[in-house]
Structure formats: structure tokens, C-alpha cells
Amino acid sequence: MEQRFKIETDGLARSWMRYDRKTLRDYLVQGVEDPRINIQSILTRHFLIHRLFGDKFWGLMEQELRFALVVNWLLKLLKASVSPWQLHALLDGLLQGQREADGLEIPPFLSETFASLSLPNYICDLLSWAPVETTDVPIPKYLMNTFAAIWRELLENEMPRRISVLEPGCGSANDYRFIDAYGLSRLLDYHGFDLCEKNIHNAKAMFPQACFKVGNVLEIDAPDKTFDHCFMHDLFEHLSVDAMELAISEICRVTRQGICVGFFNMHEADDHIVKTVGNYHWNKLSLVRTKALFQKHARHSSDGHAAVVDAIHIDTFLMSQFGRCDYHNKDAYTLIVRL
Numbered sequence: 341m342e343q344r345f346k347i348e349t350d351g352l353a354r355s356w357m358r359y360d361r362k363t364l365r366d367y368l369v370q371g372v373e374d375p376r377i378n379i380q381s382i383l384t385r386h387f388l389i390h391r392l393f394g395d396k397f398w399g400l401m402e403q404e405l406r407f408a409l410v411v412n413w414l415l416k417l418l419k420a421s422v423s424p425w426q427l428h429a430l431l432d433g434l435l436q437g438q439r440e441a442d443g444l445e446i447p448p449f450l451s452e453t454f455a456s457l458s459l460p461n462y463i464c465d466l467l468s469w470a471p472v473e474t475t476d477v478p479i480p481k482y483l484m485n486t487f488a489a490i491w492r493e494l495l496e497n498e499m500p501r502r503i504s505v506l507e508p509g510c511g512s513a514n515d516y517r518f519i520d521a522y523g524l525s526r527l528l529d530y531h532g533f534d535l536c537e538k539n540i541h542n543a544k545a546m547f548p549q550a551c552f553k554v555g556n557v558l559e560i561d562a563p564d565k566t567f568d569h570c571f572m573h574d575l576f577e578h579l580s581v582d583a584m585e586l587a588i589s590e591i592c593r594v595t596r597q598g599i600c601v602g603f604f605n606m607h608e609a610d611d612h613i614v615k616t617v618g619n620y621h622w623n624k625l626s627l628v629r630t631k632a633l634f635q636k637h638a639r640h641s642s643d644g645h646a647a648v649v650d651a652i653h654i655d656t657f658l659m660s661q662f663g664r665c666d667y668h669n670k671d672a673y674t675l676i677v678r679l
């Protein structure tokens with residue numbers, strides 16, 4: 341590896357190692373980042389499920405996205421201190437097919453989702469779990485785990501071929517925790533790595549049997565075409581533009597079939613906006629340029645065949661599928677690369 345990338349690697353490792361282990365374990369799996377309701381984490385799990393089973397679970401995937409929208413909508417109301425009786429009024433409104441209740445809008449995606457479920461359903465529970473005095477208590481685990489339970493039960497009896505999967509920048513098994521809880525890990529030959537030793541320590545403490553290693557996306561420790569698929573979230577924005585290109589060439593080199601990458605800071609302009617923060621970056625990446633890099637490196641590593649790169653702008657996707665466009669991050673994109 342070139343000296344400049346070694347220097348960047350040292351800076352990146354220092355940046356993440358300054359956090360304590362508990363912070364690293366918790367901070368990216370809370371609130372809107374919670375992989376049970378974070379749309380990009382859900383799309384990644386769907387990417388894997390689709391690779392395993394094709395279109396078989398399409399209907400359930402749609403329902404899981406709806407669930408995430410419903411819980412995100414409710415979390416916003418709870419943040420704005422909605423009262424327990426307003427939640428009850430919303431439930432009455434839904435049952436009676438109204439468009440608003442007690443001064444609160446009942447958004448169309450909510451009524452549609454409610455109508456698509458048999459009664460009673462998780463929306464009934466979500467709107468009536470709070471004690472009468474306050475809504476200032478977390479949504480109970482069993483409700484947040486609604487789809488974990490469904491997927492786990494459905495996937496339990498499936499016996500497809502296992503696929504090998506690589507996750508660079510896996511953090512403290514942030515997404516793997518849910519891949520496991522949703523019954524998917526059994527179907528994968530998973531390999532996660534992260535530059536930050538404390539993250540790997542956390543991941544191994546939670547999953548001693550799984551494969552987690554300290555590693556660098558700028559120099560992936562694996563021969564060409566080792567893995568069927570690769571997925572990752574929220575890493576490229578933190579690299580210099582040259583290091584990002586090197587990282588893209590590395591993941592294209594080691595992957596045979598498909599790549600799914602979540603970005604938190606991307607835009608449709610022609611240029612990247614480079615911003616350094618201490619030892620790392622917080623860039624706003626150009627969609628066209630990033631796509632072009634995948635096309636260039638995927639072509640090199642797949643014997644000249646052009647790769648197909650699909651970009652999903654999360655807010656637009658939710659609007660087109662569910663008529664909902666208030667995603668918390670307007671700059672979130674997921675790219676799916678077929679090699």
C-alpha cells in the first residue's frame with residue numbers, strides 16, 4: 341500500500357479508537373439508526389434474502405418496509421410528546437377509516453398498511469402499549485422485534501445453499517446482530533472486518549462463533565473473487581476521494597456477484613464535496629462519480645463485462661412505493677452493483 345494510504349489508515353484507526361467500547365457498541369443501533377427500522381439496513385437484509393431465495397419473500401419485504409415507516413412515524417410523534425389518549429384516538433380513527441384524529445393527521449400509508457393487515461395487528465399494539473399517564477417510555481422490545489420474529493420463523497425451515505458474504509467496516513456487529521436475530525446468519529458464510537480493534541472486540545464478545553477480524557478496506561486480506569457478495573454501510577464518506585477509489589477497487593476485486601452499499605451523504609451533483617474532520621473525512625459524494633468508479637473497477641475485475649449499478653435514493657424510493665417522503669436523511673442512497 342502506498343505511504344499516503346498508510347498515513348490515512350493510521351488517522352482513521354485513531355479516529356475510531358478514541359471512543360470507548362460501550363459507545364461503539366451502542367451508538368449506531370439506536371433511534372433512526374436501529375437496523376430493525378432503518379430503511380438502508382432493511383434493504384441490505386432484503387438484498388441478502390433476495391440472493392438466497394429470489395422473489396419468494398417479496399410481499400413480506402414490502403410489509404417490513406411499511407413496518408419501518410410506521411415505527412419511524414410513531415417515534416416522531418413520541419418525540420413531539422403525543423399523549424396516550426391521542427394514540428388511542430388515532431387507533432379509533434384508523435378503525436373508522438378517518439383521515440385525522442384528535443388534531444393529528446392519519447397519513448395515507450398508515451391507513452393502507454392498517455387495511456392490509458388482519459386485526460388485531462402490530463399497529464393496534466403500537467398505539468395502545470403506552471401506560472395511561474405517559475408516552476415517555478420506549479416502545480416495548482416485542483413490538484420492535486415484530487419482523488425479527490416473522491423472518492426467524494419463516495427462515496427456520498429454509499435450506500438453501502449458503503452464500504459467502506463480506507462486510508467491510510462492520511463496526512461492533514451493528515448489522516450482523518440483526519442478520520443473526522432475523523435467522524439469516526445460519527444461511528450465510530459471513531466475514532466481517534473493521535479497522536477499529538475495539539469494534540472487533542465487541543463483535544467477538546457478542547458472537548464468538550462468527551468470523552470478525554481487524555482489517556483495512558484499502559487492502560483487503562483475501563484473494564480475488566473470494567466472496568459471492570459484499571455489503572457495507574456508512575464508510576466511504578469517511579475516506580479521502582483517492583482512498584475511496586482504492587476501497588471500491590478492493591471490494592470489486594474480492595467479490596464475485598453483487599455489492600450493496602449504503603451511503604449517508606450523497607448528492608446528484610457532478611462533484612464530490614470534500615470535507616476533512618480531524619483525521620478523517622465527512623464528504624458529500626457525487627452519485628455519478630461514485631457510480632462511475634464502481635463501473636470502472638467492476639469492469640476490471642469481471643473480465644471486461646459492464647457491471648450494472650442501480651442507485652436507490654431512499655426518500656424518492658419511499659415516496660414512489662408508499663407515498664411517504666419524510667425520511668430523516670434526504671442524502672441517503674443505497675447502491676446495488678451486479679458484477
Ligand SMILES: C[S@@+](CC[C@H](N)C(=O)[O-])C[C@H]1O[C@@H](n2cnc3c(N)ncnc32)[C@H](O)[C@@H]1O
Binds near residue numbers: 353508515533555558
Ligand atoms: C460510521 S461507522 C459505520 C459502522 C457500521 N457499518 C454501521 O453502519 O453501523 C464506520 C466504520 O468503518 C470503520 N472503518 C473506518 N475506516 C476503515 C477502513 N479503512 N477499513 C475498515 N474499516 C474502517 C470504522 O472503524 C467504523 O466502524
